[in-house]
Amino acid sequence: xKKVTSQxxxxxxxxxxxxxxxxxxxxxxxxxxxxxxxQNLDIMAEIDALNKxxxxxxxxNSELLAELKKLEETAAAEGAMExxxxxxxxxxxxxxxxxxxxxxxxxxxxxPKTNIFGGNSTDTTRNxxxxxxxxxxxxxxxxxxEAISVxxxxxxxxxxxxxxxxxxxxxxxxxxxxDKIVIKAIGEKESLSYAANFVGVLDYGALQxxxxxxxxxxxxxxxxxxQTIRSEFISPVE
Amino acid sequence: MIAIIGxxxxxxxxLLLNINIPQSLxxxxxxxxxxxxxxxxxxxxxxxxxxxxxxxxxxGFFGNAALAAVLAYLGDKLGIPIYIAAVIVFGGRIFDNFxxxxxxxxxxxxxxxRGD
Numbered sequence: 001x002k003k004v005t006s007q008x009x010x011x012x013x014x015x016x017x018x019x020x021x022x023x024x025x026x027x028x029x030x031x032x033x034x035x036x037x038x039q040n041l042d043i044m045a046e047i048d049a050l051n052k053x054x055x056x057x058x059x060x061n062s063e064l065l066a067e068l069k070k071l072e073e074t075a076a077a078e079g080a081m082e083x084x085x086x087x088x089x090x091x092x093x094x095x096x097x098x099x100x101x102x103x104x105x106x107x108x109x110x111x112p113k114t115n116i117f118g119g120n121s122t123d124t125t126r127n128x129x130x131x132x133x134x135x136x137x138x139x140x141x142x143x144x145x146e147a148i149s150v151x152x153x154x155x156x157x158x159x160x161x162x163x164x165x166x167x168x169x170x171x172x173x174x175x176x177x178x179d180k181i182v183i184k185a186i187g188e189k190e191s192l193s194y195a196a197n198f199v200g201v202l203d204y205g206a207l208q209x210x211x212x213x214x215x216x217x218x219x220x221x222x223x224x225x226x227q228t229i230r231s232e233f234i235s236p237v238e
Numbered sequence: 239m240i241a242i243i244g245x246x247x248x249x250x251x252x253l254l255l256n257i258n259i260p261q262s263l264x265x266x267x268x269x270x271x272x273x274x275x276x277x278x279x280x281x282x283x284x285x286x287x288x289x290x291x292x293x294x295x296x297x298g299f300f301g302n303a304a305l306a307a308v309l310a311y312l313g314d315k316l317g318i319p320i321y322i323a324a325v326i327v328f329g330g331r332i333f334d335n336f337x338x339x340x341x342x343x344x345x346x347x348x349x350x351x352r353g354d
Binding site: 005006007008009010011012013014015016017018019020021022023024025026027028031 | 241243244245247248249251252253261264267271275292295
């Protein structure tokens with residue numbers, strides 16, 4: 001009788017183990033499905049954003065072509081004005097991030113520290129967010145950085161930085177906060193370097209969980225923006 | 239045999255029933271399962287060595303699982319991954335027990351072939 005009772009207990013215990021195993025498998029599978037679902041949503045949102053941007057680009061392109069034609073006509077009519085107009089146009093384009101630019105500056109490389117002994121791999125508080133990127137960009141702009149890019153995405157006067165869906169969006173482009181992030185800035189390299197190394201800049205917030213490296217360089221190339229500059233609502237005051 | 243039947247019933251219940259265990263407990267549950275597996279391997283070893291005691295098995299099963307889960311929880315709260323200690327100890331013991339089980343089974347098969 002005693003043996004039968006102990007066998008029943010063993011069976012019950014094994015049943016509990018089986019239940020726990022099956023339940024955990026089921027739970028983890030559901031979690032994975034949820035992650036895939038979220039990724040699909042992200043991709044759909046990205047496709048929507050790209051389609052929208054394409055339409056905007058087509059519109060802006062046609063407008064720019066018309067403007068260029070007009071400028072060429074003016075330049076042809078008044079030959080002396082040609083050089084000045086061209087110079088102003090190039091300058092404006094440089095400032096707006098519409099053409100590739102180069103110059104002295106710094107490169108900040110931010111790499112996540114490896115989390116070998118971290119308790120929880122899904123911990124998102126370790127990752128940087130929009131506020132850390134904005135903080136660095138603001139510090140660089142304060143010392144008059146003339147052009148800034150984040151992971152080769154040029155920041156324009158109309159570029160916003162925002163967290164969404166686990167990514168950091170730089171305008172229409174997204175970067176992964178768990179990957180290496182490279183911020184390039186063109187300007188007076190000594191000032192930029194000083195600003196970047198200033199206390200509270202590269203150790204701000206979650207940046208403490210990242211390795212940061214600041215490198216000065218005599219020639220940094222920042223590629224043009226992929227974002228369109230809109231002037232739909234603004235107009236000069238008469 | 240009875241253990242395998244119990245295990246199968248448990249797996250079926252786990253797959254068919256929708257019992258909600260909070261997802262936040264999932265990491266602790268995983269460590270507890272490892273501790274349970276260790277107890278089961280220990281039980282198999284003890285059965286083959288003819289010194290299996292149900293009360294020791296059952297108390298070890300629940301005791302180890304609770305201790306592992308509590309350690310994981312405590313580590314999470316203190317910010318140090320104590321659960322690694324449980325994973326290493328129970329993981330190591332599972333392999334040790336499996337090695338002994340393997341040897342006992344092979345010896346048994348050999349002695350049966352010899353006609354002992």
